[in-house]
Amino acid sequence: MRSAQPAAAQTQGFAARALLCLQLLTLAIGALQFAFVPASVSQPMLAVAALGLLTFSILFARIVPALQRPLARQHGVDITSLIVCITLFAIATGAAHSFIVPLYLIPLVGAALAFGRWWIVLLLAAAIAALGFLLGALTPQVDIDTPEFGVRLLSVLAPGAAVALVIAALIGQMHSAVQRISDLASTDALTGLLNxxxxxxxxxxxxxxxxxxxxxxxxxxxxxxxxxxxxxxxxxxxxxxxxxxxxxxxxxxxxxxxxxxxxxxxxxxxxxxxxxxxxxxxxxxxxxxxxxxxxxxxxxxxxxxxxxxxxxxxxxxxxxxxxxxxxxxxxxxxxxxxxxxxx
CATH class of the missing domain: 3.30.70.270 (Reverse transcriptase/Diguanylate cyclase domain)
Incomplete structure (x- = not known):
């Protein structure tokens, strides 16, 4: 028997708005880097391409109907574009030494808000850790095989991953609570059928x-x-x-x-x-x-x-x-x- 519209869908709008805010925040940080610390941008064209790619992705994911339903597809595009933008911008501003590296927290938080699944956050954290080793390999005088590099990378990424995992757990509980409230509001208490x-x-x-x-x-x-x-x-x-x-x-x-x-x-x-x-x-x-x-x-x-x-x-x-x-x-x-x- 079909039920009322799933309550989890009601929270997808909030996740979409949150992801948009996170994308705009990333663009703002990149623009501020250009405006106030231009000397840190060693590859300006790559940095511009990164910000342009993120801007295009924001518009593209919200204009093309095929990417808007289901919203999870749009969320996936948004999170992927964030990771690509941060990675390219980090390469353009010092790779593993870039001040942008801690911004990997943003797509982790975005994934937690959008999906509310701890295992998605863990998979994304693993992928970002792999990108961290890639940045290390692209950085002169950095040996990614040393324990020091691993500890440094862990100290940068682990706090963000921990915050994202907590947010994912809270979002998952919120989804469950909203679903229960919706079920109570839409069903007959005696029979369990719709009201x-x-x-x-x-x-x-x-x-x-x-x-x-x-x-x-x-x-x-x-x-x-x-x-x-x-x-x-x-x-x-x-x-x-x-x-x-x-x-x-x-x-x-x-x-x-x-x-x-x-x-x-x-x-x-x-x-x-x-x-x-x-x-x-x-x-x-x-x-x-x-x-x-x-x-x-x-x-x-x-x-x-x-x-x-x-x-x-x-x-x-x-x-x-x-x-x-x-x-x-x-x-x-x-x-x-x-x-x-x-x-």
């Missing part, structure tokens, strides 16, 4: 796609029969167990692309994506049979639930989601009237 507000948002999204691509979909309303009688005779705990069993049966009956929600009280609603009238009727029958096939044990008594089902299809029945839900509700009431024995 009505979240369902209506997804229904509107599916309706727009159906209109654009000419695809059908079906709305199904399910009503639990005689739930009020169960609550009165056996208690509300029994009624809650029945609702949970019905929700589980609905979940088993639908496809992973479909969406189920609790309307409230004893009613549920299901969105069957890309389902015509015949498929909607088949899945509705499956829901009814699966509910009836299950039982709930309450105080050594087995309760078998029954449901009434009504469907409405787009575009065959109506053109608007609200109308489809109303029509499905009316068809469900007709189904209930037909199945009840006359008094």
């Amino acid at each position: 009505l507000r979240s369902f209506e948002e997804i229904l509107q999204q599916e309706h727009r796609k159906a209109e654009r691509f000419g695809r059908p979909y079906t709305v199904v309303v399910v009503d639990v029969d005689n739930l009020a009688l169960i609550n009165e005779t056996m208690g509300h705990d029994a009624g809650s167990q029945v609702l949970g069993a019905v929700a589980a049966a609905i979940t088993r009956s639908i496809r992973t692309s479909d969406v189920a929600a609790r309307l409230g009280g004893d009613e549920f609603v299901v969105l069957l994506t890309e389902a015509d009238t015949a498929m909607g009727a088949a899945i509705s029958t499956r829901i009814r049979n699966n509910v009836y096939a299950g039982t709930v044990s309450v105080a050594n008594r087995l309760i078998r639930a029954n449901v009434n089902v009504g469907t409405a299809n787009f575009p065959e029945d109506h053109l608007y989601p609200k109308e489809l839900m109303i029509l499905a509700e009316q068809n469900m009431q007709q189904d209930r009237a037909l199945r009840r024995a006359p008094e």
Whole structure:
């Protein structure tokens, strides 16, 4: 069953803005190096090429649509461009002796903010350490085979890697917390299905796609029969167990692309994506049979639930989601009237 939009995606915008700030900070530091310490730039053309490459990358990653979705792709381009820019600028300003080398902290922090995964930070730190040895090899009178060079490189890179690992752990916990909050806000506490507000948002999204691509979909309303009688005779705990069993049966009956929600009280609603009238009727029958096939044990008594089902299809029945839900509700009431024995 499809759920509401993942909460982790809500933090990607923050990561994108943070990475942009880090890129602009790197550009600013490079420009200040030119402006106030020009003697330290031994290869001006290479330094200009590094800053130009980073500037182009910033614009390119935000203009080309293919690099913007998913945002993780844009983050990867941003972090790669940062590492390349810092490496080239370091070569242009003294290689291993460059004041720019500590700026490798910036892509490490960017990776932690963007992905929130400690192992990504560790892999990136290993790659940057390899670049550190490359810078050492390009620096005159520096022997990268000595323990002194290794200790020096470690003292420069390890603090940044440690900070990035802490940030990655915090971001990972934040993602988990945001996801839990989103789940609580979008689901029904009793059944675990979506609540009505979240369902209506997804229904509107599916309706727009159906209109654009000419695809059908079906709305199904399910009503639990005689739930009020169960609550009165056996208690509300029994009624809650029945609702949970019905929700589980609905979940088993639908496809992973479909969406189920609790309307409230004893009613549920299901969105069957890309389902015509015949498929909607088949899945509705499956829901009814699966509910009836299950039982709930309450105080050594087995309760078998029954449901009434009504469907409405787009575009065959109506053109608007609200109308489809109303029509499905009316068809469900007709189904209930037909199945009840006359008094």
